[in-house]
Every structure is written in structure tokens, then in C-alpha cells.
Amino acid sequence: MxxxxxxxxxxIVELRRxxxxxxxxxxxxxxxxxxxxxxxxxxxGGNGAGKTTLIKHTLGLLKAQTGTVQxxxxxxxxxxxxxxxxxxxxxxxxxxxxxxxxxxLMRYTQAFFPSWDEAYARELREAFDLDANxxxxxxxRGQRARAGLLVALAHRPELLILDEPSSGLDPVVRRDILxxxxxxxxxxxxxxxxxxxLLDEVERVxxxxxIIHQGRILLTAAMDEIKDTHRRVTLRFAQxxxxxxxxxxxxxxxxxxxxxxxVCSGERGQLRRAAEAxxxxxxxxxxxxxxxxxxxxxxx
Amino acid sequence: MTPGRRFFxxxxxxxxLHLSTDDGVPIYLQIVTQVKYLVASGRLSAGEELPPIRTLxxxxxxxxxxxxxAYRELEIAGIVEKRRTAGTYVSDQGSxxxxxxxxxxxxxxxxxxxxxxxxxxxxxEDVVKLIDERHAAMQTTRQKE
Numbered sequence: 388m389x390x391x392x393x394x395x396x397x398x399i400v401e402l403r404r405x406x407x408x409x410x411x412x413x414x415x416x417x418x419x420x421x422x423x424x425x426x427x428x429x430x431x432g433g434n435g436a437g438k439t440t441l442i443k444h445t446l447g448l449l450k451a452q453t454g455t456v457q458x459x460x461x462x463x464x465x466x467x468x469x470x471x472x473x474x475x476x477x478x479x480x481x482x483x484x485x486x487x488x489x490x491x492l493m494r495y496t497q498a499f500f501p502s503w504d505e506a507y508a509r510e511l512r513e514a515f516d517l518d519a520n521x522x523x524x525x526x527x528r529g530q531r532a533r534a535g536l537l538v539a540l541a542h543r544p545e546l547l548i549l550d551e552p553s554s555g556l557d558p559v560v561r562r563d564i565l566x567x568x569x570x571x572x573x574x575x576x577x578x579x580x581x582x583x584x585l586l587d588e589v590e591r592v593x594x595x596x597x598i599i600h601q602g603r604i605l606l607t608a609a610m611d612e613i614k615d616t617h618r619r620v621t622l623r624f625a626q627x628x629x630x631x632x633x634x635x636x637x638x639x640x641x642x643x644x645x646x647x648x649x650v651c652s653g654e655r656g657q658l659r660r661a662a663e664a665x666x667x668x669x670x671x672x673x674x675x676x677x678x679x680x681x682x683x684x685x686x687x
Numbered sequence: 688m689t690p691g692r693r694f695f696x697x698x699x700x701x702x703x704l705h706l707s708t709d710d711g712v713p714i715y716l717q718i719v720t721q722v723k724y725l726v727a728s729g730r731l732s733a734g735e736e737l738p739p740i741r742t743l744x745x746x747x748x749x750x751x752x753x754x755x756x757a758y759r760e761l762e763i764a765g766i767v768e769k770r771r772t773a774g775t776y777v778s779d780q781g782s783x784x785x786x787x788x789x790x791x792x793x794x795x796x797x798x799x800x801x802x803x804x805x806x807x808x809x810x811x812e813d814v815v816k817l818i819d820e821r822h823a824a825m826q827t828t829r830q831k832e
Contacts, residue, residue: 426752427750570745586708590714591714591748591750592750594752614713615713674713676708678708
């Protein structure tokens with residue numbers, strides 16, 4: 388749990404220069420990403436940013452048109468047995484077989500995974516209050532997500548991949564999902580990769596974050612580092628200025644007259660010294676939420 | 688309960704931590720500050736055991752590394768100590784540090800009060816008078832109880 392990032396062991400997921408087009412739309416644009424072993428990796432981006440396409444490449448559901456994808460050091464398209472058996476996956480649309488009963492879904496999924504833990508599966512079913520005889524198609528949105536989570540978790544995968552797990556769910560089910568993420572990584576060495584647009588959840592549970600925008604990775608770093616190196620600084624200049632000088636790492640700038648607010652990437656002391664150097668006084672200096680950092684990066 | 692704000696108990700149901708992702712303060716720092724506050728105000732006392740990292744992480748729904756970092760910072764600050772039996776306990780730190788922490792917390796509140804008084808254009812003398820008045824009023828209320 389105290390292993391420093393980036394972890395010294397080889398990455399669990401590695402995409403190198405992957406490009407993927409659908410017709411004339413570029414979904415992934417020369418994208419490289421490395422997910423270290425252990426911990427929670429949060430993939431954040433807006434709708435259509437490429438999150439789901441990226442995840443489908445790690446599962447071998449899509450083949451890289453250019454570039455390479457490796458999961459556990461293996462190509463998931465060429466070696467689905469060696470990769471998929473070690474991954475638990477909850478898709479965004481929770482595409483479960485509608486005609487099955489919950490009990491049947493569990494037995495059916497069990498057949499694919501030698502490491503399926505029957506006692507754990509039963510425990511999850513009870514904790515999630517799922518009726519073994521209920522038909523998948525009759526489940527509520529929340530219960531359907533829980534059923535999907537159950538079959539993703541019960542073989543105790545080395546890598547748990549969740550695509551927008553909280554999307555459209557009530558807070559109680561979201562708590563179950565966050566709890567499952569935390570329990571999964573608290574067991575030594577396991578990894579969670581999840582995509583989300585609910586950035587307060589990502590801020591709570593992720594060790595590491597990548598921001599994806601228009602098929603490219605804009606930023607990837609440890610959560611602590613991202614929080615430490617983004618600040619909103621308000622400067623007061625001696626005189627009114629039309630266009631204030633840029634600070635190093637300025638992502639956005641707003642204000643008028645002698646008071647201007649900068650969103651900057653940089654360490655706190657460094658920003659203060661830079662402000663002094665351009666003859667300004669720091670009148671406010673605030674930490675930013677992940678949500679604000681995301682917006683400033685995407686619109687920079 | 689506003690979104691993003693939740694309350695969770697730390698030691699039994701008695702004391703609670705309140706985490707928020709609304710104002711940008713790192714979560715580990717919120718845990719550190721609140722435990723310091725709870726110790727300084729005497730609501731957590733010396734020798735009390737804090738929950739194991741994993742337990743608190745699951746209760747607060749935050750990354751276990753975040754709780755581990757908070758515990759490390761609290762240990763460095765001398766607020767808690769690890770014992771050989773692997774638990775984390777509120778340390779027996781004596782009153783001087785506790786008083787310093789209490790003053791520090793109060794200083795922040797006083798600064799906020801003075802800033803607000805300035806914005807509302809209330810003179811310093813009037814703020815002092817108001818504090819005196821409120822103190823007197825509270826004393827009267829207490830005597831009645």
C-alpha cells in the first residue's frame with residue numbers, strides 16, 4: 388500500500404501510440420497510457436473523449452489500428468485467455484443477458500473463470516440484496532448495476548475495469564461501487580481502472596488520474612501531485628492593466644483592472660516568487676477541486 | 688446532507704469526520720486537521736485507538752493510501768503513535784502542544800472574524816465590545832442551566 392508511484396513493477400496496462408478511427412472520426416489519437424500495478428487509476432473525460440474506446444482496447448474488444456496494447460504484458464486480442472480471465476469488467480451499458488435469472492447469470496459467468504469464488508459470490512449477492520430467481524430484465528437500474536458488479540468481482544480479478552460505474556445510479560448503489568473499489572485494492576497488489584465523469588468520486592478513491600480529451604491524454608499523474616501543482620492565484624498589480632503578464636504554467640486567466648485570477652500549474656512557492664517577479668501581490672491563493680482542474684485543463 | 692458532504696464516525700458513534708470535495712482541500716489534509724481538532728478539543732483523548740487504515744477507508748469511502756498518508760502526518764506531528772500491536776493510538780502528548788494547537792485553530796477563526804468585520808465595515812473596537820457582550824450573555828445562560 389505504500390509502494391511509491393510510479394510502481395517499480397511493470398505496468399499492468401500499457402497502450403503505446405494507439406490510434407483508432409471510426410469512419411472519419413478519430414476516437415483515439417496517437418494515445419499512450421501506462422497503468423501501474425496496484426491502486427486505483429481514474430480515467431476522466433467528457434462524453435466522446437475516448438474513455439470507452441480506450442477501455443475496449445484493453446479488453447481486446449477492439450483491435451488497435453496502429454500502436455500496441457498490452458495487458459499483463461500480453462496482447463489482449465491475441466491472448467484473450469491469458470488476459471480476460473484475470474480481468475473483472477463492468478461495462479457502461481451493463482450488457483447482461485436479459486433472459487437469465489440472477490442465479491443463472493452467476494453460474495454462467497462462473498464457467499468462464501477458474502478462479503471464481505463461490506462463497507464470495509454468495510456473500511455479494513446477499514450484501515447486494517439480489518434475488519437469485521429474479522430475471523435480469525426485471526431488475527431495477529441499481530440492482531442491474533449490482534448484478535454486473537457481482538459477476539465482475541466474484542472471481543477476484545487482478546484487474547477490475549469499470550466503465551462509468553456510477554452513471555445514472557442513486558447514492559446508495561454508488562456507495563456499494565466505491566466500497567467494492569476500495570476493498571479490491573486493499574487486497575495487496577490488485578488494480579482498479581475506472582472511468583468516470585463524477586470527479587468528486589474520482590478525487591476520493593483514485594491514486595492516479597489521467598485526463599483524456601479528444602482521444603488524447605492531456606495529463607496523467609498521481610492524485611496528490613495533481614492537487615499540489617494546481618492552484619488558483621489572485622494577483623493585484625500596482626496599476627490597472629489591460630493584459631497582465633503570463634505566469635509560468637498559466638492555464639487560464641480572468642479579471643479586470645488591477646486584480647486578475649490565474650489558474651496555474653506549478654508548486655505554491657514557485658508561483659509566489661513568479662508573481663513577485665512580475666511586480667504583483669498575491670491577494671488570494673487557493674487549492675482547486677479535481678473538477679476545476681479538469682475544466683481548466685480541457686479548456687486551456 | 689449536501690452532495691459531497693458526508694459524516695462518518697471515527698471512534699464508535701461518538702466523534703465523526705466530515706469530508707468534502709467542494710473546496711479543493713486534499714482529503715488527507717481534511718482528515719489530519721479534523722483529528723487534530725478532535726484531539727485538541729478533548730473529544731479524542733490520549734490512548735484512544737483510531738480505526739485501522741482499511742476500516743476507516745471503507746467507512747469514509749476514500750483510498751486507503753489517503754488514510755495511510757493522514758496517519759503518517761499525524762504521527763510525524765506527534766498527535767498519534769503506532770504501537771507494537773500494530774494499532775494507531777492518540778498519543779499522550781501533554782497539554783502544551785494541545786494548547787498550541789487550540790490557539791492555532793482559534794487564530795484562524797479570529798482571522799476570519801476580523802476579515803468579515805472589515806468587509807462589513809465594523810470597527811475593531813466594536814468587535815471587541817461585541818465579544819465582551821457575547822461572553823457576558825453566555826455566562827448568564829450557563830448560570831441559568
